Amino acid sequence: MSIIEDKKSLSNVKVVTANEAVALAVKCAKVDVGGAYPISPQTSIMEYLTKYIETENIPMEIVRVESEHSAMAVAMGAAAVGARAFTATASQGLLYMAEMVYWVGSSRLPVVMAITSRAMGAPWILGNEHTDVLLPREWGWMVLFPEDNQEVFDTIIQAYKLADTTLVPVVVGLDGFILSHTTMPISIPDQSIIDNFIPKNTPKPYALNTEDPFTHGNAVHSNLYLEFRHNIFKTIEDSEDLVDEIDKEWSKLTGRSYGGVIEEFLLDDAEVAVLVMGASSGDAKEAAKKVREKYGIKAGVIRLRSIRPFPVKRLSKIAQKVKAIGVFDRNMSPGLGGMIATEVKFALYDLKNRPIVQSYIGGLGGKDVKIADFENILVELKEMVDGKREVEKVKWVGLDLAAIEKFLEEV
Template sequence: MAKKVLMGNHAVSYGARLSRVEVIAAYPITPQTQVVEELAEMCAWGDLNAKFIKVESEHSAMAACIGASATGARAFTATSSQGLLLMHEMLHWAAGARLPIVMANINRALAPPWSIWSEQTDSLAQRDTGWLQFYCESNQEVLDTTIQAFKISERVLLPAMIILDAFFLSHTYEPVEVPAQEAVDEFLPPYKPPLKLDVDDPHAFGALVGPDGYYEFRYNIQKAFEEAQRAIIEVGEEFGERFGRAYGLVEPFYVDDAEVVLVTSSTITSTARAVIKERRARGERVGLLKIRVFRPFPFEAVREMLLGVPKVAVIDRNLSLGHHGIFHAELKSALYGQRNAPAVFGFVAGLGGRDVTPRTIHQILDIVGSQEEPDRDVYWIGLKAKAEEGQPAGNGRKQRQRVKA
């Protein structure tokens, strides 16, 4: 094991390399580029015995991964935002075909307006595609999750998405323990495909299935997601035993006696953790629940942690337009109709990469502390005054005036 200072994107590349990926098919997009550049370097220097297909689009990237995985190779790709959206059709395909492809997605806001900064709506818009989704808080977690993702995916035959915030993780350097290759090899044996394009035992993949069979195919995928919950827990524990860092579906912090629990994901968690620490020091009974795995949604874990807590506040760096923040909506669905369910407050913050600072978290805790029940469906934090009046914020207005003049 060696300690390196790695940017989040390179933590992905190191994770893929340690997992001995065999086929990489990817297309460059900001802020993902360093993931694939580093992998290209690794291939060029022979540090990774893989083939990197430089495809002409993200849609083809996933199609090529599907072809490679169906042939029996361990396949990997990485993308972000618009690229992930272009892949959308193929995401359903990879899952429906039960191929254990692993992909890193760097969370970036969707256009227009054009943005390259962090937001989770790109990956959350893929929530119904049948991919496992892991939201990472640190570069260490990114590397560790990449390795675990292959093991979990290959066990349950579902593809997995490792998700990290644009810039806050992708371009931020952190110290990362890089496990030894031999240790990873012991943890993650080579992929033994149960389904493959075998010239000695030919099968047809992607056949037409009528109403008499389709229903059961979907049921089987749903069952695989149930198995995935167990697999994620077991693999996370085994990883902990071997490497000293255990992982689960959710991560509680001072939840036990808390009167208010913040629910977060990705890097906002680190900021929230610092604020919770500070408030705990002041004697406030506040806690934090990080959701690491969004698909399968950890219904049981969330209920276990939150039932009996008086108030819960979900912070979403994402939005289902016309609905709520997506973690907020899904969390409520997990708690609805349960005894001792908390009052759930939903906060949308940090869209398009706007900083979510300790001050933002304090504001949220102050709002939640001041009322028993939420008085609106969604709270927007730090909205500029002009926008609140229904006007475009900031220079949007100025531009308009210039155009008129």
């Protein structure tokens, strides 16, 4: 149901950037405490929230701190006493915050954090890239990645549901600048829907309590640490269905479904598919339609919405249908491949009839990736299926080595 058809809630339509959509969702989630430290392209999220506190008197406490490390420490302290907590960061800020991000993950505190994706220096860079959003997937966090501003709002709400249910904190990644600073209309559900969807009275076995004092994360001997890590591993591994269920439940309440862990686009009869995350998915979908029209290639798009839990079950089902998957990574694992391509290969290796998986790396540091680039990927995948093109370990999109040599000569 598009928001235009949804006349009943038209009064709740706002035209906002994705950063404001995050702030609105945090307001609607009735978050108690936030830690704030500015970094582009995240800064306006916390600015919007402080504006709501000033102008609407929302019952939220925002602590302005001296670093991202402390911003997460604030969220951790708040969550540890059972409050609903939020923070946001990006890029270098996440790197500085990293120690506390890991502590929150392994303390099982249901914090939600927005990361507006941005590449990391050197060289100093502001452009969009997904590497930062993906890092916390190794740090005991769930990681979700919406496509547009409406889905950003909805995913923040869903993230609190997921975190409160599993006691695993959740990162919601959104494309820096491409979404964070771009306005789109979003529909905001009635507050009562959100209140019922994410009630605050869920069990909080981790919450500190002066009647029965205990501490978090005290030292253990080596004979107990592995068991804590195993517990986090299994909880995240077992959450694939939960992400689907939360999406379905939300769809019943709002009419908006995103496919749970994966949005499947034109996959029913697809022979080749490109796997992509976030805002570029729109371009990939256009490309799939175009190569169907132009060349009759049965092309589709696998839009990865959940990186943790990694949707091994759903991906395995899709892999039974398609003959080649091109994984487009706006990130990289140096010397190996795209981070997601690496995980896709791990997930599918045990299948008897597994498809070709080709890793594509592009768009790093905000380099433009066009619909034509995705068309090219889909055409190449078809050629691989037909045996007319070799599969390579990694293929680079938009790599211009002549330009960089010219730049350095002129320095």
